[in-house]
Amino acid sequence: VKAFAFVGSMRGTKSNGYRKVKEFLDMPYWKEYEKEIITADMVEISRCRGCSACFTKGICMQDQKDDMQKIKQKLLEADVIILASPVYLHQVSGAMKDFVDRISYWTHIFRLIGKRAIVFSVSGTNGNEYVDSYLKKVLTTMGCYVAGCMDIQINKEDYKEEFNEVIEKLEQSFQHPEQCKPTAFQQELYDTFRNRYIIDEVGCEAAYWFSQGYFQYDSFEQLLKAYL
Numbered sequence: 001v002k003a004f005a006f007v008g009s010m011r012g013t014k015s016n017g018y019r020k021v022k023e024f025l026d027m028p029y030w031k032e033y034e035k036e037i038i039t040a041d042m043v044e045i046s047r048c049r050g051c052s053a054c055f056t057k058g059i060c061m062q063d064q065k066d067d068m069q070k071i072k073q074k075l076l077e078a079d080v081i082i083l084a085s086p087v088y089l090h091q092v093s094g095a096m097k098d099f100v101d102r103i104s105y106w107t108h109i110f111r112l113i114g115k116r117a118i119v120f121s122v123s124g125t126n127g128n129e130y131v132d133s134y135l136k137k138v139l140t141t142m143g144c145y146v147a148g149c150m151d152i153q154i155n156k157e158d159y160k161e162e163f164n165e166v167i168e169k170l171e172q173s174f175q176h177p178e179q180c181k182p183t184a185f186q187q188e189l190y191d192t193f194r195n196r197y198i199i200d201e202v203g204c205e206a207a208y209w210f211s212q213g214y215f216q217y218d219s220f221e222q223l224l225k226a227y228l
């Protein structure tokens with residue numbers, strides 16, 4: 001079992017996001033896990049050029065030139081994905097935005113379905129809710145089940161109780177996957193894409209849906225059940 005965390009801070013191991021995610025993953029719960037934390041300064045992630053080749057051809061020309069291919073592989077191999085972002089003016093950091101832009105097309109193919117995810121937002125004092133809601137939306141749109149959001153503020157040190165609550169929710173999702181309900185937005189997306197791709201004979205997104213057998217389900221809830 002693997003846990004992979006991407007921290008959208010350029011401050012490396014000094015970053016509060018990095019320190020808190022590390023503290024979280026150092027808890028006994030994760031002892032059987034293979035764990036990796038990457039901060040944005042440790043890797044090269046070029047900004048999306050907007051060519052849309054990912055949507056039309058399923059490939060990103062920049063993947064050959066920077067570290068994104070490697071990072072995508074880590075995301076696909078992970079059982080639990082953690083996205084942690086600094087709160088910058090009530091939004092994710094630019095580094096986190098560059099990262100999610102490069103995997104945008106995964107939102108059309110539920111590429112991370114079956115994975116559990118956790119969000120960390122890290123602020124001085126305020127604005128965590130905007131980052132939580134944005135990253136939660138990104139992850140659920142890619143098919144993840146989000147077990148919880150951790151709001152970190154730098155003037156508070158002890159998050160043991162909140163960490164335990166998220167871990168409990170995560171463990172619950174492994175013990176009782178049938179209780180992991182999809183969000184209304186996931187259901188809506190599934191219906192929209194299903195109607196669009198089922199009549200699309202050329203697109204790479206439709207081809208992915210066919211290859212994965214996504215069309216055989218009547219609802220996202222059924223699809224999710226097959227993967228969790």
Ligand SMILES: Cc1cc2nc3c(=O)[nH]c(=O)nc-3n(C[C@H](O)[C@H](O)[C@H](O)COP(=O)(O)O)c2cc1C
Pocket residue numbers: 009010011014015016017018085086087088089090091122123124125126127154
């Ligand atoms: C450009 C910038 C914008 C920030 N905006 C906010 C903000 O809107 N609200 C807040 O509480 N803290 C804000 N902060 C403080 C950071 O969220 C805080 O320093 C946090 O620890 C950064 O995460 P890191 O330590 O993982 O890099 C901002 C910091 C920077 C550099």
